[in-house]
Amino acid sequence: MSTAEARPSLDFVREAVAEDLRTGRFDGRVVTRFPPEPNGFLHIGHAKAICLDFGIAAAHGGACHLRFDDTNPMKEENRFVEAIKRDLRWLGFDWSEHEYFASDYYEQFYEYAVSLVRKGRAYVCDLGPDEIRAHRGTLTTPGQESPNRGRSIDENLELFERMRAGECADGSRTLRAKIDMASPNLNMRDPVMYRVLRATHHRTADAWCIYPMYDFAHGQSDSIERITHSLCTLEFEDHRPLYDWFLDELEIYHPRQIEFARLNITYTVLSKRRLVQLVDEGHVTGWDDPRMPTLAAMRRRGYTPEAIRAFCEKVGVTKTNSLSDVALLEHCLRDDLNARSPRVMGVLRPLKLVIDNYPAGQVEQMEAVNNPEDPGAGTREVPFSRELYIEQDDFREDPPRKFFRLAPGREVRLRYAYLVTCTDVVRNDAGEVVELHCTYDPETRGGTTPDGRKVKATLHWVSAAHAIEAEVRLYDRLFRTPRPGKDTGNYVDDINPHSLQVLTGCRVEPSVCGAEPGHRYQFERQGYFCVDPDSSPTRPVFNRTVPLRDAWAKIDQAAGRKGSKAS
């Protein structure tokens, strides 16, 4: 074809879709699906799949179905389907009327199974779980055929009907596909299609006591919905022969399964099993604990859907097992937040600063820019007075090299206000600095210097009398190693004990008063923060979404490593 384009290259999945479009394999249709099991919350690994599934459909004017893969009533709950839908919408995707459940197809699956029995391709097996395992063989040795493999079609039909009718005890019998017990692919060694299980299903309640296995449900669901491209992760590559086998034997519409590598990110875990464990064992406060990699947690922490989508686009889609640097995620986050977050001043660890030559009782309203990246965001007024709070970190009595902030005798700018010079230091009995005295230069109102003199630092501040008291929750990575469990053998041992630091008595400028949960700010020179639902009207609670890149912190840390850590 002459349609070879010099556009940004397509990933291998999109290329496969493009090829199918060229060859007319699916009559020009593109229909994908996102098939979560409702047994937990969606995490950022799912976001990658979601962006792919919905992205490919959208790129070709096709639909992406949301299908809950609910074939295991033991683990699935309605609260998870609700959470999944909420998170999908938040991420920015719309499945319109295409909301399905594998459990909607149970009757159809049953008929499919019966037709396979009639064809002599499936049989009822009386082996228990342990016996089935023993008969399966190993990776290097073939399995043994079930003693029931030769049952007559009529007997299989009758037995399968009795399984459904509730005449068999849980685990006593299964329906199995008759394929090849010597196959090198263990999935083809007469895989179980149905098991007997008395559990109340979150949707079908007690209508069934037999439930189909994933392999006997997924492809058939895809087929029923006339999916064209069924995208899944690499571990299902071994299942594709079985996916194809069922569809071929059933002689029904046959989508194409394509596998891609799942997402991994440094300093976190992204398997549902592990996330469940973190929640159940109380290592975090819940699925939406802001330290979790779940979408609900990231939302609460202040991540934007745009940042997550940008990240998913940047990591790409391949078959390579990879480990993405969390720094890339944070870059995407900052990139988005920088463009849209209103700036505000907030002091996390307050240190009182008194301007001796500023009139007591006087209050000036200083004009501050809301977002230098967005002129349309306008300005606001911030009250200034004689007694202020600045950040404890912004003062050093004995400033190290390259420390440009406040120190005895040094002049700095108070952002949007005045230049001040430190004249005195007040200490408590323990010798800690508890208050600073300064003088200000009235000629520098607004932070300007009519004489053109320069100061190396600009500090954020709040007026002591006007500031609002707040709680701030500082989050660090949940794990202290890039690959949790890699060296310790147990990822739980790598949990970072300092992943949450709660600061109380923080002071923020009055303009944030009344901000709704979810509202995001940049606290200048500190990072991006977001109002937590735990906030009350009188006392806001902020989550630190991500700190600003901090050149000084890097210098300071490097110096600290060499020793000389004066207290």
Added chain:
RNA sequence: UGGGGAUUGGUGUAACGGUAGCACGGCUGACUCUGGAUCAGUUAGUCAAGGUUCGAAUCCUUGAUCCCCAGCCA
């Protein structure tokens, strides 16, 4: 010792026989009323060995390493 995948700078990802590029990170520097942002520069790579070819990350051969599979989970 079975089967299925994978292998390009520290990390992620392009290149489809013709100059190994982009992004993140790192490091310089410029600029700055956020030590932010921005801008400029820089660092560093084709798993190995053979072979084919004028020319190989790409094709062939042999080997190495890593991941997945022995649930009546998905």
